[in-house]
Amino acid sequence: MSLNKIPPKERTKIPRVHMPEQPAEFRRANFEEVNQGLTILGATTEAIRCLECAKPHCIDGCPVNVNIREFVRLVTEGDYLAAAAKIREDNVLPAITGRVCPQETQCEACCVLGKKHEPLGIGYLERFVADYEREHGVFGIPERAPLTGRKIAIVGSGPAGLSAAGDLVRKGHEVTVFEALHEIGGVLLYGIPQFRLPKEIVEHEVNVLRQMGVDFQTNVVIGKTVTIDELMTEEGYHAVLIATGAGLPKFLEVPGEHYNGVYSANEFLTRVNLMKAYDPSYDEPVFDCRGHDIAVVGGGNTAMDAVRTACRLGARTSYLIYRRSETEMPARLEEVKHAKEEGIQFLCLTNPVEFCGNDKGWLQAVRCIRMELGEPDASGRRSPIPIPGSEFDLPIQMAVIALGTGANPLVQSTTPDLQTNRKGYIAADAETLATSKRGVFAAGDIVTGSATVILAMAAGRKAAASIDQYLQTLSN
């Protein structure tokens, strides 16, 4: 029941709240979070804008159908903990998705307010209630069902693995998450930078899972340290979930990619985020961007993260090279806006054809060609075509290739009866996420190819539900 006394007509006159953020000239030199979060007043004012549609389209726009109307209503009532609990029914990582979901193409794209006015700031509100819950330390550890004696191995600690772990441990199963790296979190940790997703938030979620009883084992590469078959025989796991993400870097495959200063986005971001190369008290080295000109190739979130990271490491000029036009960029709108405010130079309709270096092996320039847009391709986006004779050299000393990623074959190649598709991703049933191997399930980017945090989380939960069902069919 709504307590909102303001007539809908009046609500549309309230402007969308602005997310308080660090000023661009300031934040471009630090790794603190850009967005500062709404105040209670800001959140309340924003929540009041909700028209409380009888048929809320925003919920259809959400990949996991969070009951947005209801949680927003709870915000208007000031019951932030109940609002957070409402979101958690469908989304177990709200503090994370509130920060990194592409709301403008999901829930907010479907908001009726957006037809004539600005859509409701659903992501802002989600983040607000999740932060409130965390900061007030009142998040109860969910109850755990009586122990079932079933052991489940989860491979990979990204959003898919973490959310599955939470659901399965709650059902009373014994859950172990195996992670190849020395820290837990997957892309949330080594990919998405601190200034967009502070690591403490990921850590908090991991700690909650730990308190619920999830066992985390770092430094275990499944396929190398131990295989899936060994987990299921010698180590006695009743089921396995593969949630290894899409971690294989793509290069441009143009001449000169071996020069020092040319990185894959994975390497550059891992050095800076996981290994904390931005902090001089850590030993990990990374290219010293200070006073240098750098370029990042790509147009997705990873490219934005890399170029803004280089800027924060002190680059003099940071270019973003993208072969289509800005409208085709897959990155979140907010990241594009923030990048521009921070002074990133966008070179759209441009494609690198060669990297040039000096005789010591260091990158000196990237040779690019101008592009124009032709007919739409299979993805529905207009495909870029090189303009003959339009090559030019851009002097840079560091380049980061952020062209997306592929499937890492480590697990698949050591698990003979696991079927993969043409691109090497694991084939899993659309409904149950069961693979061709009995007792083995797969979820997240390793099934779909690089997608989003929310989809990986949803897949992890779906897999958890079918693993739970599968375990009940086992006789002993």
Place this chain on the structure above:
Amino acid sequence: MFPIVEAEFIAPDVKRFVIEAPRIARKRRAGQFVIVRVHPHGERIPLTIADGDPRRGVITLIVQGIGKTTKLMNLLEAGESILDLVGPLGRASEVENFGTAVVIGGGVGAAIAYPTAKALREAGNHVISILGGRSRELVILEPEIRAISDEVLVTTDDGSYGRKGLVIDPLKEMIALGRPIDYVLAIGPVRMMQAVAETTRPHHIRTVVSLNSLMVDGTGMCGGCRIITNDGARFACVDGPEFDAHTVNFEILVQRNRAYADREAEELREFQEHTEEMANEVHHWCRLESACPEVGPRG
């Protein structure tokens, strides 16, 4: 947490560690490596597994203290532990009965070559080992290698032990004398491996090198370890570490390995100036965490 059960210097700045790592001990094959991190602000570095005993659940690493991380690691003693240790990574050596196999180990390269030499011998090869070092005390693992070789030749740069000269000298002689050689494995400094490759190339002798490129994850995720071969870029951590020496572009490898030379030199200076503080810190971590296992690997 990976407890160190034995630690002893076997040559100046070269330390042998026996470390508890049951899963790795069980799985590892000759030629594979691990990635190690010794303190919470530390970097990840690859180290080849020199030996392993699945029964005791231990592996052996032989570490030459060259940079800050290896020097810090060499401060550790039995009873302390390694913070992070992951593996076994990379492909195992290709071992079959080639006939006559020459195994060349320059400096600590001998430690890396040892398990493969042993496997080659077990596979029925006639193994000729050539060990080299700058001087007598830098020739390591000689007794172990003698035990698994049919012939052993030792060279030192200064002539203080064995014959004076480089490890490729005896190889060149053997080739000149027309001794049949079916397989060469060369492990050591990049320039040494390059020289071996150039020596065997005209004679079409199958030659394999184990490459030590800079690594981060060691699982094929970052591409930082890429090696340029005649067939394009390859990732040393998953496609290697062993490669056909005649396809490798060694010049690019040398350049890529120098990518952080300035930073490494700076860190080494820092280490030399503050050895005591850094030693205290690393001992603190490696004891603290082994003293309270419930801390476990930090997530």
